[in-house]
Amino acid sequence: MTRIWLLITGVLAIIVFATSLLVVIPNTMIGQVRVPSQLAPYTGQQARGRAVYVAQGCVYCHSQQVRDPVYTSDKDRGWGPRATVPSDYVYDKPHQLGTMRTGPDLINIGVRQPSDQWHHTHLFNPRSLMPWSIMPAFPYLYDVRDSSSLKPGEVFYSVAGGKLPTGKVIVPTADADALVAYLKSLKRTYPVPTGNEPAARSIGGRSEQTMP
Amino acid sequence: MTATLSPHVVELTTSITDLENLDIRLRADASSRQVALRAISFSVIWLIIGSAFGLMASFKLHMPDWLVSSPVLTFGRIRSAHLNAMAYGWASSAMLGVSVWIIPRLVHTELRVPKAAEAGLYIWNIGMVLGIVGILAGYSDGLEWLEMPRYWADPFFVIGGGLVGLSLLSTIAMREVEHLYVSVWYILAAFIWFPIIFVIGNWPTFSGVESAAVNWFYAHNALGLWLTPVCLAAAYYFIPKILGRPIYSYQLSLLGFWTLGFFYSLNGMHHLIGGPLPTWMITTSIVASGLMIIPVMAVGVNQHMTLNKRFGALRYSPTLRFIVFGSVAYTLVSLQGVFMAFREVNRLTHFTHVTVAHAHLGLYSFVTMIMFGSIYYILPRLLGREWVSEKLISWHFWTVGIGQIVYLVPLTVAGMVQGVAMADPTSTWEQVVKAMMPGLIGRSVGGTLLTIGHCVFAYHVWLMFRGARSRQGLPPFHEVAPIITRRTKASFVSGGAA
Amino acid sequence: MLPSSLTVTLAITILGLLTVAAFLWAWRKGQFDRINDQAMLAMDDDDFNVARPWETVAQRAERVAAHGPTQLPAVPGIWGGAR
Structure with missing residues (x-):
């Protein structure tokens, strides 16, 4: 081959074709997804918690998707009543679908673990609840305090498993509270949206004014 | 001087005559010298930094209470710092150096606008520093392979890569040969593809599953349309050159080029098999993944047939040894990738450490080994002196060679056990975690070996830059120089100069 | 982004045909003649x-x-x- 322009044309054609097929066309199609009426947008605190989730890199060990029960055991493991669908993720930016399950899937963790106490002590040190866990501890999300120093009305948690000296408790930081609020909001148990609900709105480039 | 040759070398010898041909290479090397040397030194620095992150992340998975007091050192940040330092710092910097060195040689002219290439290299590496600091400080974009902050790190890669690409394109435009060798195709294509896919991957408007689709469209293409083409270009240059015979089939290499571009670019969605995407997208990627057999076999057959009946060469040339290791790994990892893309296999291997092992078979055993081999060839020619020590090269090869086996085998097996355990809904999560433990520990052992090898390599490169002379007193070796071999052989090709 | 998949489909088809045309042009111009000789370029x-x-x-x-x-x-x- 002697012509550079021929090479460049071919190279560009390849990438334009692939981008059209896997980015542009899906954008026009997925753009038609309806927002499920049962799925609320993240509150300010939940959105902050999601940012904490992203910044700590939780996605490298935790997926957020339930695959088709026909050929996976995701549903049978209790990770969700059905496979997740595109409309379950309309508010997720960036997506956190994940490609690794060193830990369990979290798309329905808000259903499985509704307890603040569980989440906080688990985040402070997962081995306080499960000695075999290999999840990192996140002590920097908590203030460790003497129980005598607590002010009235202050929320605190004691940690089991000998992970704190006696007399010490943990007080969640705002980031920890936000993260737990986000985790508790992860629920995709409503029926698959059919797109016919009265509250359904289209999202995507052409009707952005309807986005909440 | 009189050469002492082995008795079975019977043909006459003459002195060097082809000065014109030599002159082309001297001019080409002189023009790319500064950029290539800097690129190689930057890449080695990133290699060491990336190794430290990788090792730390690996140990953290079985020592979860180690270094947890600061958010900077939490697993999720160290892991993505490792990936980015290795893929964009080490591999990409090395690739920039290899590209600016190879292209002038292949088009028989000097590197044009070398200042642009050099500026591009600096800008790229400034982006790297900002990106790693951003990730560690918690400003990750949250997309795998695209963690570096979108607005204050990523533009550096588009501009930096673009400037190097501009220099390469100008060089090719001013070429003094008529035809373009296949390595030129691969490198030119990679430098066109990278800025495009990187901008698409970082485009800020996507959300939800679209964000996932674009994420994996980019992430797979970062391997397929950026790292792979440049590494294949290096293999297509060095293997024939060292062996002294052209590649087996040039047609096959062209078929490989176009099919690689066409099929690889559609592979990305196989990272989301079973996920909440339209099935046709995932099926497209599975089909394209299956068709990857064509470019992979084209490369594999071609390189095998070129090497055929000359496998003894692997004992002599460190460059050839590393590059053939990398090429074989390319065939293996690609075939493994084809199988892992099938739904029946993927339902077990998806979300397991098999994927991590697979990624390292690609990024390490293929990309990194080819870059090591290239640097072993390029650095002595640019510095005008032989590698200092055979022993250090040998140590480097064997630590990383054995390190990879110790890394990959237990992790792959443990990942499969993990996958089977996860597929069985009656197994508890405790059982799943315990299934992966041997692999995680094996990885730390293997990773330690790899890091030792990297330190040996970095030390050797440092000795070279510092101006240390070869302890053997041999003349500067070339593609047939008997490094990694018995000394009796060593005195043979060097013409008895020792 | 382009407004509809139909536009995209047409654009891809045209682009694909152009590529095929470019390939045929190159073929006729003899850019693929004696191709194995080009292996010597390295x-x-x-x-x-x-x-x-x-x-x-x-x-x-x-x-x-x-x-x-x-x-x-x-x-x-x-x-x-x-x-």
């Missing part, structure tokens, strides 16, 4: 004149027959054809 002439210790006697004879006798660096320390 090689420098003196690459064939260096003794390689792994060569068998037959392989060496074959190389010498095709490319002329083996050369050695004239002076140790000077790279000669080994660059």
Whole structure:
């Protein structure tokens, strides 16, 4: 081959074709997804918690998707009543679908673990609840305090498993509270949206004014 | 001087005559010298930094209470710092150096606008520093392979890569040969593809599953349309050159080029098999993944047939040894990738450490080994002196060679056990975690070996830059120089100069 | 982004046809003639004149027959054809 322009044309054609097929066309199609009426947008605190989730890199060990029960055991493991669908993720930016399950899937963790106490002590040190866990501890999300120093009305948690000296408790930081609020909001148990609900709105480039 | 040759070398010898041909290479090397040397030194620095992150992340998975007091050192940040330092710092910097060195040689002219290439290299590496600091400080974009902050790190890669690409394109435009060798195709294509896919991957408007689709469209293409083409270009240059015979089939290499571009670019969605995407997208990627057999076999057959009946060469040339290791790994990892893309296999291997092992078979055993081999060839020619020590090269090869086996085998097996355990809904999560433990520990052992090898390599490169002379007193070796071999052989090709 | 998949489909089709046309043009212009000769582009002439210790006697004879006798660096320390 002697012509550079021929090479460049071919190279560009390849990438334009692939981008059209896997980015542009899906954008026009997925753009038609309806927002499920049962799925609320993240509150300010939940959105902050999601940012904490992203910044700590939780996605490298935790997926957020339930695959088709026909050929996976995701549903049978209790990770969700059905496979997740595109409309379950309309508010997720960036997506956190994940490609690794060193830990369990979290798309329905808000259903499985509704307890603040569980989440906080688990985040402070997962081995306080499960000695075999290999999840990192996140002590920097908590203030460790003497129980005598607590002010009235202050929320605190004691940690089991000998992970704190006696007399010490943990007080969640705002980031920890936000993260737990986000985790508790992860629920995709409503029926698959059919797109016919009265509250359904289209999202995507052409009707952005309807986005909440 | 009189050469002492082995008795079975019977043909006459003459002195060097082809000065014109030599002159082309001297001019080409002189023009790319500064950029290539800097690129190689930057890449080695990133290699060491990336190794430290990788090792730390690996140990953290079985020592979860180690270094947890600061958010900077939490697993999720160290892991993505490792990936980015290795893929964009080490591999990409090395690739920039290899590209600016190879292209002038292949088009028989000097590197044009070398200042642009050099500026591009600096800008790229400034982006790297900002990106790693951003990730560690918690400003990750949250997309795998695209963690570096979108607005204050990523533009550096588009501009930096673009400037190097501009220099390469100008060089090719001013070429003094008529035809373009296949390595030129691969490198030119990679430098066109990278800025495009990187901008698409970082485009800020996507959300939800679209964000996932674009994420994996980019992430797979970062391997397929950026790292792979440049590494294949290096293999297509060095293997024939060292062996002294052209590649087996040039047609096959062209078929490989176009099919690689066409099929690889559609592979990305196989990272989301079973996920909440339209099935046709995932099926497209599975089909394209299956068709990857064509470019992979084209490369594999071609390189095998070129090497055929000359496998003894692997004992002599460190460059050839590393590059053939990398090429074989390319065939293996690609075939493994084809199988892992099938739904029946993927339902077990998806979300397991098999994927991590697979990624390292690609990024390490293929990309990194080819870059090591290239640097072993390029650095002595640019510095005008032989590698200092055979022993250090040998140590480097064997630590990383054995390190990879110790890394990959237990992790792959443990990942499969993990996958089977996860597929069985009656197994508890405790059982799943315990299934992966041997692999995680094996990885730390293997990773330690790899890091030792990297330190040996970095030390050797440092000795070279510092101006240390070869302890053997041999003349500067070339593609047939008997490094990694018995000394009796060593005195043979060097013409008895020792 | 483009407004509808139909536009995209048409654009891809046109682009694909253009690529095919470019390929046919290149073919007719003879850019793919004698293609295996282009494999020699990576090689420098003196690459064939260096003794390689792994060569068998037959392989060496074959190389010498095709490319002329083996050369050695004239002076140790000077790279000669080994660059």
